[in-house]
Amino acid sequence: MTIREQAEQAAAAARKLAAISPDVKNKALNAMADALLAEKEAILSANALDIEAGKAKNMKASLIDRLLLTEARIADMAEGLRQVASLRDPVGEIISGSTLPNGLTVTKIRVPLGVIGIIYEARPNVTADAIGLCLKSGNATILKGGSEAIRSNTKIAEIMGAAAEKAGTPAGSIQFITSTDHKAVQELITLNGLVDVVIPRGSGRLIQAVVGNASVPVIETGVGVCHTFVDAGADYAMAEAIVINAKTQRPSVCNAMETLLVHKDAAADFLPHMLQVLKDKDVQIIGDETVCAMDASAIPATEEDWATEYGDLRLSVKIVDDVDAAIDHIARYGTKHSECIVTRSFANARKFQQMVDAACVYANASTRFTDGFQFGFGAEIGISTQKLHARGPMALPELTTYKYLISGDGQVRP
């Protein structure tokens, strides 16, 4: 089947999916969870071949780990599907409504987006997550995973598709692109009229390639150059705990911190101990002139450093004049993801939260909380760093749109 044919099947299925009951969808989600567990041997065998191929290509250990499936990871995937089944169904919610002066009733209801394309890398569990969330929100899915996980993903998608269809969802609702050719992505992201939105998940390079070349709408996710600004007179113990958490608890993820901004009047009291604690945690400091003068082991920061998502144990550190200078720095180098101020000043917290243009703006808490589960959404398909449609953690409602139902008794426009 060509990718266009897959998209046509998905679009046809999406029309039916929009009208099936929550019961059928939840039954399908639980059936998919059962099937993943029942067929775990087949999944592990497929995964073993991917791992073998990765090792043969000298894939990095961290990538091998992301690619690896175990019984426990398969059990987590199944449990994730059951959790999605237990969430409230977003489809059909009446968002608002009114009766116009002429008697027409206008009802705004939540409906699925239609066909969602997901383009992702390495981790095979994304396959199960994305299928589950898209199905729950009444959408057909077209998945394009990375070539390194092609055997694992193909098997997972096949097992889940069969289970869902058996449970009563329309045939064709779940499409998996088996081609590992890059042209497949290009075709998928230009199928206007068939694909309603594409969500890329993965490296900045992947995301930029999709954003730059798509003609269907895209939701840009993920890249996070996140800052923490420590104000003068802040609770420095609190600031230290927040910085350590934001930088070191899981440095590879997008809500981890990349740059520490310190008020010039806080530098002498706060920085020496902070830098020592960071170094004790194996964090490489990349500093401006003042920081390098304070700490001989710091590497001088280049212009590029301020704009870089390190994704590991490196941290840029800069002294700024005041909260306004911090806000300006973030406007210039931030990626509109998650930004934090640590302060005792109500006025500065208020100004920072108002003026910083990002999905999540924190006062006195770690940026690591930017996450659909942490926010209590019960699910997450990604973190949007664009402003259109959805911003920040995206859960089920962000996979829907709305339509207006207008009912009358013969009204015409005067």
Add this chain to the structure above:
Amino acid sequence: MTIREQAEQAAAAARKLAAISPDVKNKALNAMADALLAEKEAILSANALDIEAGKAKNMKASLIDRLLLTEARIADMAEGLRQVASLRDPVGEIISGSTLPNGLTVTKIRVPLGVIGIIYEARPNVTADAIGLCLKSGNATILKGGSEAIRSNTKIAEIMGAAAEKAGTPAGSIQFITSTDHKAVQELITLNGLVDVVIPRGSGRLIQAVVGNASVPVIETGVGVCHTFVDAGADYAMAEAIVINAKTQRPSVCNAMETLLVHKDAAADFLPHMLQVLKDKDVQIIGDETVCAMDASAIPATEEDWATEYGDLRLSVKIVDDVDAAIDHIARYGTKHSECIVTRSFANARKFQQMVDAACVYANASTRFTDGFQFGFGAEIGISTQKLHARGPMALPELTTYKYLISGDGQVRP
């Protein structure tokens, strides 16, 4: 100034605009209205040059009419700005919020999108409308109007920009692209990081060119191949009134009807009189075989006709087997704009409204009501025919996004 420089100015202004008070914005809107009236002679002179140039190029009379400004039309533009000033400010609305188990408060608030690009054709009043709506919603604007109205638009934008700045809005909030080169559009729609969204308004060709070539997010507007389905046993007098209104009240607009679908069991009783009334209104019938057999003056419909937005007094007419066939036809040829069923059947109305995938789905009312003012929104920047971000009539809230403000007392992620 290059277009990138204009966008940089707009982005810098947008940061300040996000934080100015509703009072300042409303004062600026009223000042812009005053300025348009005070300088109407200058606007009319500029417009006279555009009209002259249009006539020299043998521009169609209907286009000349769209281009023409009069004292009354300038007064309407000013009145529109005053109405926008009187609307509720969407910025800063608290959409929702919660306190997480760890004590963090999460507040979702409405904020401006940032920088909005508007690409449009012919009608100079769009310049005033777009500037007003974008300013009210706290956004900076970059306008690219059609070359045929360049003198009128430049003058209007100049007068409004000066008035807004004098009233206290940040310099650079309103950018007008004076170049009439098509490359200007291409540059504008690829300024990722500076332009947050582009809204094309105008012909299908313009919109497709923007959708196909943009890398910044686009809101697709406007093209409407709208259908009315007359069910068997419907109130045929009501159906006739709705069809006449939807087709002939203003045939050039996107919510006008292009195709009439008639249940086969309604054809004999309903169609002969309907076709006669349409012809009395100078509507050219383009019919399927059955319709052509009933009416010798009908032109046989081609495959292309079913997908065409005529925008004038032509109407495609087709007999269908039942409501399901009507839904299928609309899924195939509709543009997800506005669709209508005329019926007495509760079950068929319910099915049609559920299954038809369009921004506005009507039961027993004219599709001509798809309009921000008709819906009581108080404003309209366009009608979205895509599903991402906004659908149907877009007013002030659709020109905003949201962000999460998270406040705590030192929470870190376990």
